[in-house]
Amino acid sequence: MAIRLAGDFDISYAHDMAIIRNRGQWVMTIAFIVTLFALPFFLDAHTLGILNLIGISIIAVHGLNILLGYTGQISLGQAAFMAVGAYTAAALVKAGVSFWLALPMAGLVAGLVGILFGLPSLRIKGFYLAMATLAAQMIIPWFFRNVRTDIFGGMPGLTMQPPRLGEIIFNSQATMYFPIMLTVVVCTIAAKNIARTRLGRALLAIRDNDLAAEVLGIEQFSHKLRAFFLSAFYAGLAGALWAMYARSINPEQFSLLSSVWYLGMVIVGGMGSALGPILGTIFLRGLEEITTQLAPVLSKMFPQLEAGLLAALGPMAFGVALMLFLVFEPRGLSHRWEILKAAWRLRPFAH
């Protein structure tokens, strides 16, 4: 149970349900939102590019967290569902549909495809379900490579023109930042609230003990499919934003390795918490960026070492981070954050 500040009482049902509970938290939240959307006026394109990439990843990882963290269903196909979103958006834009309409459509189409690949979840779980979702990771890119190449561009893929809104062209990191971060904020609020709804509680019940949940009257199959839909919907949105970000998409961009990275982000951030995907994504994407920039510096410092060896710091750091978290903090950064908050509120007392 969360430790509250002294004097913070529930004075109404609405107050009991509130996420933001007092004036101080409101001020902090508004200040954070204002700062978040003011960043493009102060940061360079490189930093904004990293933030955009983090934002897109957060959306995809939120989706995976709904499936894995809330419902306990393992998926190795998140990148493939992103591909569905990306191709849907790019194909619709190519057909003359506005990107702003294509964006939710991408989510919906990916969600429906997610339901399709969620069907085996009725009969199988754990590793077996992971293998079933792995099939999505194989079939979906194959589909875009080989089927209706007139629409999906075959192997070379599709190029997407930057979206427009009036006179604004979303072709720079600064302009793309706004739709991406807006989607991140909306998706984060939705993910936070899903866990507090009847559906969310049912998902948590299935995760904790599916048999007990069934006995309590929670129909497993439909709830699992809803979780698959939501997860893939988020991935679809992320995919559409990725198409805007990359402008050129092909099936190779949505690899199994990407799905594994998203899984790693959920684990590092902490499963079953809306904060987890944010912290996990920032941590791993940050680590990736740092190691990428570190390799050329080390290469100059130690010219006798091969560049490839130094550049391999990135994949190594990912593996080491994942291992350390699994061993020492399996509940992830969000749990560590909760402990930190509790310690701060209880200081100077240890307990």
Place this chain on the structure above:
Amino acid sequence: MKKIVVLVTLVTLAMVVLIACAPTPTPVPPTSAPKPTDAPKPTTAPATTAPQPPAAATKPAEPTKPALRSKANPGEKITLYHLGDVTGPLAAITTPLVSGFNDGAKYLNGKGGIRGAEILVEWSDTASKVELGIAAYNRFREKKPLIMQMYGSGETEALKDRLAEDKVPVLTAGVSAKGSYPPGYVFAVVPIYTDQFGLFLDWLVPNWDKVKPTKGQGLDAPKIAFVTWDTAFGRALETPEVKAYAEKKGVKLVAQELFVAGAPDVTTQILAAKKAGANVIYTNTLAHGPAQVLKDAVSLGVREEFLIAGDNWSLDLSMLALAGAASEGFYGVFPNLWWDDADHAGVKIIQGEFTTNARKPAERSVGYLLAFTFVDAMRQYIEKTIDRVGFEGLTGAAVYETIQATPELKPMEGVQTFDFGKDKRAPSRARIVQVQKGKFVYLTDWMTAPDLRPK
């Protein structure tokens, strides 16, 4: 114990962050090399073969050129940027590019840099991930690059429009048709894959009776199967232009068999090609692709039933090492000179620098050779631009204009030849080579590839 581990982890991470944020140390010019103001003199190659520094077009650079350096800007520096997959599935081929690039810059700095300006190099690994390519480009873009080098088709294609918007010309080794055309700021360093295949057909058809397999089926005419990677690179020949050209040449494309990059077995694909009636296998991959095809063809006992060939990137020493004796008789399209061209002035320089810098034998690859050459190409294009607009007018857009307006450029005395134009974004020259006794032997003189760019 747990606290100690956490503490150590945090301290390590903090150190990593601090190192990453530290300013990039300015590379110290090699002590053995002359300062830019000194008269250039060769440091490694023997006197009889010491080349003059290559400069505009095909002429050697004149020693007086560094005088153009402005005295008001004694510390002039020009940074050349390159990004590519130093890690990831293609790393075996691409890693030596970094060493080649560094050694090339070091050598040219010893020769006076770019009109006296010191050449600096910055690179970034993309691990074959487009998102890392975009991030690296954003980082370099802030520094207003004059010209960049890229290696992968993926990042080239993704960045193509941005490069045009930002007016940053790029030389790319990822020579997919989608990345190179319609013409923009991307210039391919070798003929695009479709053109290479067209050139291969131009050679194959008239020579069929001489080179056709000794055994096999339907040997009256070439019947080609693509046994290649299931990637955009591997499947770059799936274009209507290629089909139409093969038909025009009387060549049948009978099958396309795909495999995953790094697959340890392609026997199924080879047998499927045989079943489809193929007598030629063409693979559009890096070196380990044909190595696997060749080894498995031998193990199946069908090597003599196929003429096996590949694109330029399939021709590397690593292919010879991986395939061993099975590589004998392999054909390929070769748009540059090779390490064995020991009498060539440019190759001699590269050989000398490779030895001087104590590079490992594994780095003696196509990547090192060409990266060294790319640096010289960039230097020449920038020098030509300086001659035209001066140091003050030096921008990416100005270099782009120079590249388009230079009908022929021979970096490193002609290790490669670039002949870009207003609507031409890739070279056309190449030769056909064959592996004979573990070496690449030229079978033809320079040929001009047909134009099979996408319509």
